[in-house]
Structure formats: C-alpha cells, structure tokens
Amino acid sequence: MKKAFTLIEMVIVLLIIGILMAATMRFWSNRIVDLKAQSIKEQFVGYYNDLYGQNMTSSFRNGQKYDTLTFVLMTGMYYKLDNVAIMNNTISNKLEIRNLRFLPEGTSFPGVNLSLVPYHLWCVITHGSATWNTLYFDLIIPENGKQYCFEISSQTCKLIEYRCDE
Numbered sequence: 001m002k003k004a005f006t007l008i009e010m011v012i013v014l015l016i017i018g019i020l021m022a023a024t025m026r027f028w029s030n031r032i033v034d035l036k037a038q039s040i041k042e043q044f045v046g047y048y049n050d051l052y053g054q055n056m057t058s059s060f061r062n063g064q065k066y067d068t069l070t071f072v073l074m075t076g077m078y079y080k081l082d083n084v085a086i087m088n089n090t091i092s093n094k095l096e097i098r099n100l101r102f103l104p105e106g107t108s109f110p111g112v113n114l115s116l117v118p119y120h121l122w123c124v125i126t127h128g129s130a131t132w133n134t135l136y137f138d139l140i141i142p143e144n145g146k147q148y149c150f151e152i153s154s155q156t157c158k159l160i161e162y163r164c165d166e
Helices: 007-057
Strands: 069-074 096-101 111-116 123-127 130-132 134-141 146-153 159-162
Touching: 007 069, 007 111, 007 134, 007 146, 007 159, 069 096, 111 134
Parallel strands: none
Antiparallel strands: 069 111, 096 134, 111 123, 123 130, 134 146, 146 159
C-alpha cells in the first residue's frame, strides 16, 4: 500500500507556512520602515556635519567670502542656511523638526539661529536677542513617528544625538 499525504495534512502544512510567512513579512516591513527613518536621520546629520566641516576649513561658500554663516533651525520645517534650503525636497518632506528648546524640558521656540564663524569650533545660538549655551531639539520622521533627540552646544557647535527618554 502506498503512503501519501492526505488533503488535511497538506492544508495544515500550508496554513503553518502561511502564518510563518505573514509574521516574517510583517517583521521585515517594519524593519524596512525603521531603516528608512534611520537613513533620513543620518542624511540630516550628514548635511549638518558637512556644513560644519566646510566652515572649519574655509571662509567661502558658493564662491563668496563670509565672516559669519547663519544657520536657521525652524520648528515644523527643515533647516535653512542664508534662507536657502540645505536639503533637497525628497529628504526635507520626510522629516520634521520639533520642540526647539534651550533646556531639556524647556519652552519650545519657533526658530533658532546658529551663527558659525569660519575656523572656530564654537558658534553662537540665538533666539531673538537672547544668546544660549545649549540647544535641544527633536527630529521626527512622520512616516512612522520615529523620534531622534539632539543637542548642540555653543562651545563646540557639534550635533550630538542622545536618547530621548534621558
């Protein structure tokens, strides 16, 4: 007598394979969204670091000499330099700056200026006529709600990421 799989056994095996595939696909699709968010954040950090590095090695931008480079961070928008967007639209539409503040749990402001002086490690952080030592802000990726927290100290003007729950 020949042994063969019954129809019920085959349906059970296919059902188990389907459940495993569905669980795996959900995990990997979430992972892909997380990787996209990480990539957008890294591009933001890369643009800032490129600008900072350029300022440390030159006092020229687009063929024009400058004494101070003003960098604007605005809530709900991407950042600008001399009123020109730094990032292209495909990236800037995928992130949002929120909660610009000068204390970790302080009041939010709509916009902040960072003034970079060529060949200097420090920068001046201002809002209106007030000068601050440290700026904190959150970078949100609207597609998945991912949040990254950053600070910029006027002593080094470096962009430092920290855990948002600290």
